[in-house]
Amino acid sequence: MLRIRLHGRGGHGMKTASRVLGRALFLEGYQVQDAPRYGAERRGAPIFAYVRADRKPILERGVIREPDLVVVADDSLVQVPAAGVRLGLDAHAVLLIDSHEAASVWQERLALAGPVFTTDSSAVLGRAAPATDSGTPGTNPETAVGEDPYLASSHAVGAAAALLGAIPRATLEAALRTELSELGRSRTARALAAALAGYDTFQDRAGTVEPRRVWTPGELSPPDWISLPFETADVSAPTIHGGATSVKVRTGLWRTLRPVIDHEACHRCHWMCAFPCPDGAMFVDSEGYPQIDLDHCKGCMICVAQCPFHVIEAIPERAASALGDDSPAPARKPS
Amino acid sequence: MSAQLLTGNNAAAWGARLSDVEYIPAFPITPQTEIIENLAAWVDADELAAKLTTFESEHSMVTAAGAAAATGVRVFTATSSQGLLYAMEMIYTVAGWRVPLVMVNVSRGVSAPITLEPDHCDVLAARDSGFLQLHAATCQEVLDLTLIAFRVAEDARVRLPVIVNQDGFYLSFTREPVRIPDAEAARKFVGPFDPRSLRFHAQQPMSHAVAVLGGSAYSYFRYEAHMAVNNGLAAFQDACSRFGQCFGREYSVCEAYRLDGAEIAFVMLGSFATKAKAVVDELRRAGQRVGLLRPRVLRPFPEELMQRALAGMQAVIVVDQNLSMGKGGVLHTELASALYALPQRPVLLSFVGGLGGRDITEAEFVEMVHEARRTVARGTPPPPRLLYTEGELRELRKLQAIAAVQHEQHPEQERPDGD
Numbered sequence: 001m002l003r004i005r006l007h008g009r010g011g012h013g014m015k016t017a018s019r020v021l022g023r024a025l026f027l028e029g030y031q032v033q034d035a036p037r038y039g040a041e042r043r044g045a046p047i048f049a050y051v052r053a054d055r056k057p058i059l060e061r062g063v064i065r066e067p068d069l070v071v072v073a074d075d076s077l078v079q080v081p082a083a084g085v086r087l088g089l090d091a092h093a094v095l096l097i098d099s100h101e102a103a104s105v106w107q108e109r110l111a112l113a114g115p116v117f118t119t120d121s122s123a124v125l126g127r128a129a130p131a132t133d134s135g136t137p138g139t140n141p142e143t144a145v146g147e148d149p150y151l152a153s154s155h156a157v158g159a160a161a162a163l164l165g166a167i168p169r170a171t172l173e174a175a176l177r178t179e180l181s182e183l184g185r186s187r188t189a190r191a192l193a194a195a196l197a198g199y200d201t202f203q204d205r206a207g208t209v210e211p212r213r214v215w216t217p218g219e220l221s222p223p224d225w226i227s228l229p230f231e232t233a234d235v236s237a238p239t240i241h242g243g244a245t246s247v248k249v250r251t252g253l254w255r256t257l258r259p260v261i262d263h264e265a266c267h268r269c270h271w272m273c274a275f276p277c278p279d280g281a282m283f284v285d286s287e288g289y290p291q292i293d294l295d296h297c298k299g300c301m302i303c304v305a306q307c308p309f310h311v312i313e314a315i316p317e318r319a320a321s322a323l324g325d326d327s328p329a330p331a332r333k334p335s
Numbered sequence: 336m337s338a339q340l341l342t343g344n345n346a347a348a349w350g351a352r353l354s355d356v357e358y359i360p361a362f363p364i365t366p367q368t369e370i371i372e373n374l375a376a377w378v379d380a381d382e383l384a385a386k387l388t389t390f391e392s393e394h395s396m397v398t399a400a401g402a403a404a405a406t407g408v409r410v411f412t413a414t415s416s417q418g419l420l421y422a423m424e425m426i427y428t429v430a431g432w433r434v435p436l437v438m439v440n441v442s443r444g445v446s447a448p449i450t451l452e453p454d455h456c457d458v459l460a461a462r463d464s465g466f467l468q469l470h471a472a473t474c475q476e477v478l479d480l481t482l483i484a485f486r487v488a489e490d491a492r493v494r495l496p497v498i499v500n501q502d503g504f505y506l507s508f509t510r511e512p513v514r515i516p517d518a519e520a521a522r523k524f525v526g527p528f529d530p531r532s533l534r535f536h537a538q539q540p541m542s543h544a545v546a547v548l549g550g551s552a553y554s555y556f557r558y559e560a561h562m563a564v565n566n567g568l569a570a571f572q573d574a575c576s577r578f579g580q581c582f583g584r585e586y587s588v589c590e591a592y593r594l595d596g597a598e599i600a601f602v603m604l605g606s607f608a609t610k611a612k613a614v615v616d617e618l619r620r621a622g623q624r625v626g627l628l629r630p631r632v633l634r635p636f637p638e639e640l641m642q643r644a645l646a647g648m649q650a651v652i653v654v655d656q657n658l659s660m661g662k663g664g665v666l667h668t669e670l671a672s673a674l675y676a677l678p679q680r681p682v683l684l685s686f687v688g689g690l691g692g693r694d695i696t697e698a699e700f701v702e703m704v705h706e707a708r709r710t711v712a713r714g715t716p717p718p719p720r721l722l723y724t725e726g727e728l729r730e731l732r733k734l735q736a737i738a739a740v741q742h743e744q745h746p747e748q749e750r751p752d753g754d
């Protein structure tokens with residue numbers, strides 16, 4: 001059985017990516033299972049999806065702990081523990097990660113024994129220019145940034161399909177066309193081009209990903225089961241004791257777009273932008289300027305749309321952190 | 336027809352569509368909503384000649400479902416978790432009306448705390464209501480059991496509502512190859528709804544269950560319904576043999592997987608059972624005589640069939656993906672009562688696992704078999720066990736630290752689990 005796990009963020013198209021691979025393998029005569037896994041989070045939160053493919057009906061279900069291939073469409077996820085990227089990355093598993101960094105860097109950073117490949121999608125595909133013809137800048141963050149999140153995942157899917165060695169180019173194309181049929185012609189065409197570019201880059205690596213040897217009952221280490229200790233409701237009720245504990249969860253890691261305020265041009269009408277922030281991630285400093293708590297701003301871009309003077313800009317998070325303008329986030333909103 | 340990739344939710348919607356449902360009362364809830372979305376899109380595109388109405392709650396939705404069924408139209412609806420619990424008053428009531436309808440429940444653990452992922456505590460809360468319960472383990476079964484459920488519900492021996500249960504995420508959002516039956520063949524199989532005495536005619540008014548009754552009359556109606564639920568077994572078997580003739584897929588009340596010559600059997604419900612089947616395959620390959628029994632029908636409880644299938648086993652491992660607080664696993668309890676009648680009873684082990692979708696690993700299934708062998712040697716079963724590891728408790732402690740739980744102020748009273 002082939003086991004593939006794909007990591008991305010909500011909105012990156014990872015569910016679709018798993019479906020493209022699932023569909024392609026299905027078209028090649030495999031039995032297939034593909035599924036997304038997510039919680040109550042929204043856009044930008046880490047999600048993953050998985051694909052199993054076998055020549056016989058698949059009985060195994062649920063999260064893949066022992067993958068043959070792990071695809072990561074956003075390298076900033078590696079450091080997010082909740083994303084679980086590292087799970088099962090042993091000497092057998094192949095890691096395919098979309099990153100500017102070289103494969104050897106990731107191999108070393110994560111102390112990986114298995115093969116690592118990188119797809120540098122933004123270098124290969126070119127960073128799309130901000131759309132200037134789609135109305136007022138900043139009113140539509142999706143087009144203002146001009147980066148189609150499906151491109152990186154499509155590129156990774158193409159590369160993954162090549163590494164699997166089980167999917168001919170034409171099958172990949174057919175699978176993409178079926179699964180992206182709702183995207184519209186031009187987005188589908190761009191995604192397809194991205195996927196095929198990924199495929200062509202890795203075609204000479206076809207078959208790098210191989211199924212694992214079937215486990216035998218004797219080689220499994222027994223689970224470290226415990227008997228739950230009884231604890232009083234003071235401890236064991238699902239209660240959050242006190243306020244503001246959520247500040248400890250750095251939801252800022254979910255952000256794919258960063259709002260950046262041009263304080264020079266800001267009119268200090270902070271009720272317009274800071275109050276509507278759904279995450280309470282904006283506060284007003286002593287001089288009346290809005291400030292953003294980047295540890296907790298999820299990048300929803302509501303403030304960008306709210307600002308009547310268009311002085312909040314949306315910058316792709318990757319670009320923002322690469323520029324090194326990661327100004328230390330204010331510790332906490334003063335109450 | 337060749338197989339297509341469908342999620343469990345797509346499969347449920349196809350089941351309703353191919354059954355020519357006429358009325359679909361709806362209310363969204365994760366992970367069920369996709370069923371309603373699929374059906375709504377078909378109604379919109381005139382591909383399904385049904386009326387779909389959205390309600391303000393599941394309570395009203397089930398009321399409408401029962402009321403519509405009482406007028407003699409074919410009704411399908413779907414819910415999950417808190418939605419099912421919210422509808423519970425009417426779940427009991429419409430079953431008491433003795434109206435046939437099919438409801439898909441997409442299992443999701445119940446609050447509090449909140450989870451999106453599956454266990455069977457939601458559907459088991461409806462266990463005693465008079466709804467029959469069918470449990471699917473694959474997306475194909477979700478579709479097929481929905482067709483079968485209409486025949487069972489509308490069977491004159493039964494005339495009761497039926498729940499078809501599928502697990503959230505593990506089926507609802509998972510695509511697998513599913514064969515969609517030919518529409519004509521499905522129409523033939525399910526057949527037209529013969530409402531018999533149910534009708535909606537202004538000149539021939541009828542009222543359902545309006546009188547306030549004393550215990551004697553009340554007992555009659557309740558016990559009649561109970562007997563009708565029990566008739567569901569024969570109705571299900573008949574529907575399955577017809578289904579096999581029509582579509583070539585054979586279903587039985589209980590799936591017996593590699594039970595021939597088995598010494599140890601797993602007993603499980605729903606999609607997690609296929610995980611156990613994969614482990615059974617590997618254990619068999621290693622020469623261990625292990626099998627699995629999975630009831631597709633939980634209400635009526637297939638007591639005799641399970642007795643027969645498990646007689647002669649050394650040990651039976653019940654993995655309950657549910658928890659009756661203050662008692663333990665529901666399937667374990669029910670199986671214990673069923674096996675009590677056997678002169679030679681297998682030892683029964685109780686594991687509770689998969690709550691809120693918590694995964695059950697291969698190593699855990701294998702360990703359960705080891706535990707079963709130790710039990711056979713010892714003669715007495717171990718206390719019930721929650722599948723929970725030290726690593727998980729460590730993760731939980733981190734969450735508690737974030738939630739500012741004060742461990743030291745409230746010294747733990749250590750007490751072993753299961754005492």
Ligand code: SF4
Nearest residue numbers: 266267269270273307
């Ligand atoms: S709405 Fe715009 S101009 Fe007004 S305070 Fe906010 S950022 Fe400044």
Ligand code: SF4
Nearest residue numbers: 277297298300301303
């Ligand atoms: S409103 Fe602005 S500051 Fe608040 S979360 Fe959204 S993007 Fe971040």
